[in-house]
Amino acid sequence: MANTHFxxxxxxxxxxxxxFVLALVLPIVKPGRADAAQLTSRKIxxxxxxxxxxxxxxxGSAVSPGNGGNGAKAKHTVEATMATSTSTIGSxxxxxxxxxxxxxxxxxxxxxxxxxxxxxxxxxxxxxxGFSLDxxxxxxxxxxxxxxxxxxxxxxxxxxxxxxAVKHTSGQAQTGTPTATIAYGGGASDYIKNPTSDNxxxxxxxxxxxxxxxxxxxxxxxxxxxxxxxxxxTAKVQEKLNFSVGTTVTAPSTTCVAFSDSGALALGDGNxxxxxxxxxxxxxxxxxxxxxxxxxxxxxxxDTLKSGSFSITALTSEVxxxxxxxxFGLAIDSSDTQSGSGYSFTSxxxxxxxxxxxxxxGTAKFNYATxxxxxxxxxxxxxxxxxxxxxxxxxxxxxxxxxxAGIYTxxxxxxxxxxx
Amino acid sequence: xxxxxxxLKLKTRPVLRTGFVLLxxxxxxxxxxxxxxxxxxxxxxxxxxxxxSVTEHSFGFSFPSTNSVGSLKFEYCTSPLPQVxxxxxxxxxxxxxxxxxxxxxxxxxxxxxxxNVIILGxxxxxxxxxxxxxxxxxxxxxxxxxxxxxxxxxxxSGDGTGPELDEGSVVGTIAIAVSISTEVPPILNFCSGASIxxxxxxxxxxxxxxxxxxxxxxxxxxxxFIVGTNASFGYAxxxxxxxxTSGNNIISAMATPAASNAGTSxxxxxxxANSSPAVGADPAGGSGTLASGYDTxxxxxFGNGNLVAFSSGTTDERKFTVSYLVNVSNLQSIxxxxxxxxxxxxxxx
Numbered sequence: 001m002a003n004t005h006f007x008x009x010x011x012x013x014x015x016x017x018x019x020f021v022l023a024l025v026l027p028i029v030k031p032g033r034a035d036a037a038q039l040t041s042r043k044i045x046x047x048x049x050x051x052x053x054x055x056x057x058x059x060g061s062a063v064s065p066g067n068g069g070n071g072a073k074a075k076h077t078v079e080a081t082m083a084t085s086t087s088t089i090g091s092x093x094x095x096x097x098x099x100x101x102x103x104x105x106x107x108x109x110x111x112x113x114x115x116x117x118x119x120x121x122x123x124x125x126x127x128x129x130g131f132s133l134d135x136x137x138x139x140x141x142x143x144x145x146x147x148x149x150x151x152x153x154x155x156x157x158x159x160x161x162x163x164x165a166v167k168h169t170s171g172q173a174q175t176g177t178p179t180a181t182i183a184y185g186g187g188a189s190d191y192i193k194n195p196t197s198d199n200x201x202x203x204x205x206x207x208x209x210x211x212x213x214x215x216x217x218x219x220x221x222x223x224x225x226x227x228x229x230x231x232x233x234t235a236k237v238q239e240k241l242n243f244s245v246g247t248t249v250t251a252p253s254t255t256c257v258a259f260s261d262s263g264a265l266a267l268g269d270g271n272x273x274x275x276x277x278x279x280x281x282x283x284x285x286x287x288x289x290x291x292x293x294x295x296x297x298x299x300x301x302x303d304t305l306k307s308g309s310f311s312i313t314a315l316t317s318e319v320x321x322x323x324x325x326x327x328f329g330l331a332i333d334s335s336d337t338q339s340g341s342g343y344s345f346t347s348x349x350x351x352x353x354x355x356x357x358x359x360x361x362g363t364a365k366f367n368y369a370t371x372x373x374x375x376x377x378x379x380x381x382x383x384x385x386x387x388x389x390x391x392x393x394x395x396x397x398x399x400x401x402x403x404x405a406g407i408y409t410x411x412x413x414x415x416x417x418x419x420x
Numbered sequence: 421x422x423x424x425x426x427x428l429k430l431k432t433r434p435v436l437r438t439g440f441v442l443l444x445x446x447x448x449x450x451x452x453x454x455x456x457x458x459x460x461x462x463x464x465x466x467x468x469x470x471x472x473s474v475t476e477h478s479f480g481f482s483f484p485s486t487n488s489v490g491s492l493k494f495e496y497c498t499s500p501l502p503q504v505x506x507x508x509x510x511x512x513x514x515x516x517x518x519x520x521x522x523x524x525x526x527x528x529x530x531x532x533x534x535x536n537v538i539i540l541g542x543x544x545x546x547x548x549x550x551x552x553x554x555x556x557x558x559x560x561x562x563x564x565x566x567x568x569x570x571x572x573x574x575x576x577s578g579d580g581t582g583p584e585l586d587e588g589s590v591v592g593t594i595a596i597a598v599s600i601s602t603e604v605p606p607i608l609n610f611c612s613g614a615s616i617x618x619x620x621x622x623x624x625x626x627x628x629x630x631x632x633x634x635x636x637x638x639x640x641x642x643x644x645f646i647v648g649t650n651a652s653f654g655y656a657x658x659x660x661x662x663x664x665t666s667g668n669n670i671i672s673a674m675a676t677p678a679a680s681n682a683g684t685s686x687x688x689x690x691x692x693a694n695s696s697p698a699v700g701a702d703p704a705g706g707s708g709t710l711a712s713g714y715d716t717x718x719x720x721x722f723g724n725g726n727l728v729a730f731s732s733g734t735t736d737e738r739k740f741t742v743s744y745l746v747n748v749s750n751l752q753s754i755x756x757x758x759x760x761x762x763x764x765x766x767x768x769x
Contacts, residue, residue, distance in 0.1 A: 236501060239591040240567070241593050242567065242593070243593040247598060262596065263597055263599055264599050264601070265598055265599065265601070266600075267600055267601070273604075274604050274605075276607065305600065305602060376467075393598075395600060399607075400736060401648035401736050402607075402736045403604050403607070404652050405604050405607065406603070407603050408601070408603065409601040409602075411600070412598045413468055414469070414595065414597070415468075417463050418463060420461075420590060420591075
């Protein structure tokens with residue numbers, strides 16, 4: 001008896017629960033109209049999943065409307081395959097909501113705004129070319145025409161915040177179950193703005209009507225989409241200025257190998273001795289590799305050759321030289337290519353006044369500024385980065401009869417300044 | 421490897437876990453600094469690129485936008501990346517640097533400084549986007565050849581604290597200098613001859629024929645010599661020889677300067693342009709002085725070993741013309757008179 005009594009009690013409780021659940025579920029799965037069917041295949045493609053406040057990239061550069069990084073002026077493309085065969089299609093309404101459930105209230109996704117759409121393109125169905133964005137029918141008219149459980153289009157008059165409506169001038173008879181594609185936005189002044197939060201799911205309710213007044217529903221369906229947090233990838237290429245100076249030529253190889261010798265340079269005959277009847281020259285080298293964007297300047301700084309209080313008179317302008325006269329100067333020697341290891345200017349340009357150091361002594365021109373000791377003088381420059389340029393600097397020294405005897409020396413410093 | 425496996429690996433391997441935490445921190449640090457803009461047209465110019473030299477460092481840059489800036493921070497590091505902890509380049513020392521120049525945004529004073537950081541401060545004012553430069557003297561360069569970096573940042577505060585407004589890095593390079601050496605040897609260009617039209621290479625002749633001597637007419641002739649030297653203490657030229665002789669007979673040398681006097685036995689020289697007789701020329705080119713007794717026109721003298729010309733320093737080539745004067749009396753013994761004179765130049769280096 002106890003079991004007999006218990007069974008009905010549990011049975012009824014279970015039945016009541018099932019009924020309650022059914023009561024909850026049925027409204028959800030029930031279409032707006034008993035004879036409408038759910039679109040069999042449907043999707044919405046966003047041109048950008050960036051939220052609607054984003055129109056620039058991580059570097060602050062503007063992203064073109066309709067491109068992946070612009071959620072403020074996005075393009076949405078809806079595709080829907082008809083469930084009802086050989087239906088007539090006169091209008092299509094796409095309603096953006098925070099829920100796809102037709103029976104639930106349609107709350108506009110935060111920040112989403114379709115008010116700036118000026119056109120829509122429909123393809124894939126019979127009469128597609130005749131469909132256009134409906135900017136005439138008021139939201140009030142639409143809201144009163146569509147099934148009550150569909151939701152509402154917000155916005156003043158025919159300006160639609162959360163709806164996109166397209167219609168033909170008349171219902172278009174379809175063949176089979178075509179797939180309609182409705183695309184809109186993505187322009188500078190014709191766009192839809194995504195919701196303004198990252199990783200925010202929102203939905204579009206798609207309703208296909210047989211008439212052009214949004215009254216007779218044919219098929220329907222909801223689609224989900226979402227904004228997404230953008231991944232801002234930042235990498236920095238650090239400032240680079242590889243600059244070396246030497247007096248012994250080495251090949252730059254593929255890595256722009258730096259010079260690494262002592263920088264000592266003997267000027268004169270085999271013993272480093274000058275003579276009043278012979279001109280002597282020698283070369284040093286600088287090599288530079290830099291990623292400057294604003295260019296690079298190479299300066300020299302140094303005094304003329306000196307021996308105690310005596311000095312060899314430096315040139316003061318770009319001139320040819322001659323034996324028997326005190327002269328000290330330098331210039332870029334473009335002929336000193338050293339089989340590819342010497343002079344090699346691709347990005348650099350020799351400065352005027354120092355660009356004719358090539359050729360035989362007597363025809364080559366040299367120059368010098370002793371003032372470079374305190375104010376370095378530009379000898380070459382580039383306007384941008386330098387992959388690997390080698391400069392050959394040629395020095396000349398001549399003496400007169402009355403040039404005091406002695407060991408003459410000077411130190412010439414080269415300075416590379418990159419602007420980034 | 422799936423995510424769970426990766427996480428499990430992180431949990432079980434401390435090294436990986438530490439690396440993950442550091443990477444995360446780096447990313448967070450990076451994102452924090454993203455708000456500041458990058459200074460533009462940045463440059464660093466060194467007065468001397470030699471290692472360890474004490475020199476000027478001149479920074480140049482422009483602000484990317486207008487801001488109220490009260491301080492600038494210059495921080496020398498081995499990396500330009502603000503996300504990377506700053507390590508001072510070995511040997512670099514800015515602790516004694518002084519601000520010796522500023523242009524563009526001015527009014528800054530050194531607020532504080534350390535080995536690798538200099539902070540300039542001023543009363544905050546709105547910047548422009550024009551170029552600015554700041555020059556520090558007394559900065560000791562890094563001690564090694566190669567690159568080093570400086571991070572520049574701006575702040576609204578006057579002491580380099582608070583949020584960074586703008587930032588940017590520059591690179592400097594330490595390189596060797598070219599040491600040029602050469603030798604100028606001692607030089608003495610000296611030559612003599614009957615005539616020298618140009619340089620010493622054109623010297624020619626060594627014989628002067630004065631003709632037949634007469635008591636009524638003076639006889640004369642010239643020779644030349646050139647001196648050029650780089651002797652710091654100059655040169656000295658002496659005339660060496662005897663007066664004109666013919667066996668035991670002589671023509672009297674003019675022991676003291678005197679004018680030509682026909683009918684009197686005279687042998688003398690000078691190195692000037694004379695009018696009586698019209699012979700000789702003044703020295704030309706270079707530098708040098710005629711010795712007393714041989715330096716007056718129309719006055720002649722001769723003494724063996726006498727100094728005739730000298731300089732106190734170096735000289736380019738200087739040409740001297742020696743005039744020889746001979747007079748004889750009626751009593752002069754018959755004969756062929758001659759002499760050989762040698763000019764000796766001594767340079768003191």
